[in-house]
Amino acid sequence: MVAFIGRKFEIETLKRFIRKKTASLLVVRGRRRIGKSRLIEELAKLYAFYTFSGIPPTKKTTAQSQRDEFAIQLSEQTDLPEVKADDWSKLFYLLAETIRKGRAIVLFDEISWMGSKDPNFLGKLKNAWDLKFKKNPQLIFILCGSASSWIEKNILSSTGFLGRISYTMTLDELPLKDCQQFWGRMAENISAIEKIKILSVTGGIPKYLEEIDPILSAEENIKNLCFTKGGLLVDEFANIFSDLFLRRSEMYKKIVMALSSGTKEIQEICNLLHIKQTGRLSEYLEELELAGFIRRDYTWHLTNGHDSKLSKYRLSDNYLRFYIKYIDKNLNKINRNAYQFRSLSLLPEWNTIMGFQFESLVLNNRHLIHKSLGIKNEEIISENPFFQHKTVHQPSCQIDYMIQTRFGTLYICEIKFSKHEINTSIINEIQQKIKHLRYPKGYSCRPVLIHVNGIHPDVVDSDFFAAIIDFCDYLGREG
Numbered sequence: 001m002v003a004f005i006g007r008k009f010e011i012e013t014l015k016r017f018i019r020k021k022t023a024s025l026l027v028v029r030g031r032r033r034i035g036k037s038r039l040i041e042e043l044a045k046l047y048a049f050y051t052f053s054g055i056p057p058t059k060k061t062t063a064q065s066q067r068d069e070f071a072i073q074l075s076e077q078t079d080l081p082e083v084k085a086d087d088w089s090k091l092f093y094l095l096a097e098t099i100r101k102g103r104a105i106v107l108f109d110e111i112s113w114m115g116s117k118d119p120n121f122l123g124k125l126k127n128a129w130d131l132k133f134k135k136n137p138q139l140i141f142i143l144c145g146s147a148s149s150w151i152e153k154n155i156l157s158s159t160g161f162l163g164r165i166s167y168t169m170t171l172d173e174l175p176l177k178d179c180q181q182f183w184g185r186m187a188e189n190i191s192a193i194e195k196i197k198i199l200s201v202t203g204g205i206p207k208y209l210e211e212i213d214p215i216l217s218a219e220e221n222i223k224n225l226c227f228t229k230g231g232l233l234v235d236e237f238a239n240i241f242s243d244l245f246l247r248r249s250e251m252y253k254k255i256v257m258a259l260s261s262g263t264k265e266i267q268e269i270c271n272l273l274h275i276k277q278t279g280r281l282s283e284y285l286e287e288l289e290l291a292g293f294i295r296r297d298y299t300w301h302l303t304n305g306h307d308s309k310l311s312k313y314r315l316s317d318n319y320l321r322f323y324i325k326y327i328d329k330n331l332n333k334i335n336r337n338a339y340q341f342r343s344l345s346l347l348p349e350w351n352t353i354m355g356f357q358f359e360s361l362v363l364n365n366r367h368l369i370h371k372s373l374g375i376k377n378e379e380i381i382s383e384n385p386f387f388q389h390k391t392v393h394q395p396s397c398q399i400d401y402m403i404q405t406r407f408g409t410l411y412i413c414e415i416k417f418s419k420h421e422i423n424t425s426i427i428n429e430i431q432q433k434i435k436h437l438r439y440p441k442g443y444s445c446r447p448v449l450i451h452v453n454g455i456h457p458d459v460v461d462s463d464f465f466a467a468i469i470d471f472c473d474y475l476g477r478e479g
Helices: 008-015 036-044 063-077 088-098 111-115 121-131 148-156 176-189 192-202 206-210 218-226 232-259 266-273 279-290 318-335 350-363 366-373 425-436 457-461
Strands: 024-029 048-053 104-109 139-145 167-170 294-300 307-315 380-388 397-405 409-416 444-451 467-470
Touching: 008 036, 008 167, 024 036, 024 148, 036 048, 036 104, 036 139, 048 063, 048 111, 063 088, 063 111, 088 121, 104 111, 111 121, 111 139, 111 148, 139 148, 148 279, 176 192, 176 206, 192 206, 192 218, 192 318, 192 350, 206 232, 218 232, 218 318, 232 266, 232 279, 232 294, 232 307, 232 318, 266 279, 266 307, 279 294, 294 380, 307 350, 307 380, 318 350, 350 366, 350 397, 350 409, 366 397, 366 444, 366 467, 397 425, 409 425, 425 444
Parallel strands: 024 139, 024 167, 048 104, 104 139, 409 444, 444 467
Antiparallel strands: 294 307, 380 397, 397 409
16 A cells, blocks of 8 residues: 555544544545545554445446445455345444444445435435444444535435534645655655646645656656556546536536636636526536535625625636646547647646646645744634725725735735746736725735745845745755
8 A cells, every 4th residue: 555645634633533432423525536535544544444435326327236336345344244235224234233342443435426326325324323333432434425515415414414423524635745745755856846847737636646756757747647548637537527427527527617717706607608697507616616626715805804795716626727728638639649748838828827726736735825924823814815896996906815914914925937037027016906905094015925936136135025935945855
């Protein structure tokens, strides 16, 4: 098994339930390849561990085939003979009898696959929990899956499971300090820029990072993963959407394509897709957000720090944007080994796309900005990408990332990826943003520049910025 990397906070959080004196029913969710099952395996390595996984649904998959698979897995992990799997209750009670005493961790992986074909599956699972499973005070029972919207609707928001779930964990991408470890002993000899190239495609997704060959350059790794027939990331997009969203996958793809060129309000998405704003579209967006592929960034009222009704949707998953922009349109050529990939810099609009990818990387690691600026969590009133609409009384304004503190300070953060070092023209750009921003009297604005490719000495000498953060510092020799 590949060495386990990161997730110290998550492991410690789950260990709380090992110390409990009563049984715990937990939910762990997150996008495909985020490492949900691997996290639970790491937690369970010192205990009796039983893991069951549903089979990927197809047109021919039935509730019976899911039960048959469960029965096989049950027999393989216990002393029980393979039983006739004609009823979920029978299977659950057999499992409960096996683990009625002692410390045990049970994982139902891809639970949406396991139960989606049988309308009685969850009801019988609830009854089995109430009548059997929870009677073992040392049991940790974990429901896990990538279909976060299915879990939200059928478990977390279900009256049947009300009051029964002890904790819900949503796994996000790994932070930069953990991503660094995937280069192993060679990490300190590989430049931060080369690592950022890889992360611009993979983000902090553990499975994608496991595929890195540290001996090869970033360009060679990306060629093997994305532009070579059979490469993991060539077919990954189709697998993600067919597994999670089944028949409606085309609409999700259209939404992702609309967001690949930058943040959008919901009406802007409608205009691009030539559709009317409906509850159905909101449902699609919510499901993509729950799956961890997009983020809904709310702007807020600077007078009180409360969220506004205004929000923009942002494609937060670097792989999806890279796929849409470069793999999807060349898929036929890639699959017949006719696509010639030479360099990232030669891809169309690469610097623009890299700007989006770098911004996503920064926003997914915003805790590093807080640390660099010496801001504690309890000091923050609100923080997010910020925008204001043009009105009669104010011009429009958009800020990559802004932090409002209870000390009357606004940190105006400009996230900049540039092919060349950044010159003093950046100062005028941010001055205009601050000029247009409508904020309460008595507040101070402190501009912050976040970059990777270097800045001209005149920018430093200007003393305009309260802080200049080189993100390479988090991926360099010192990590």
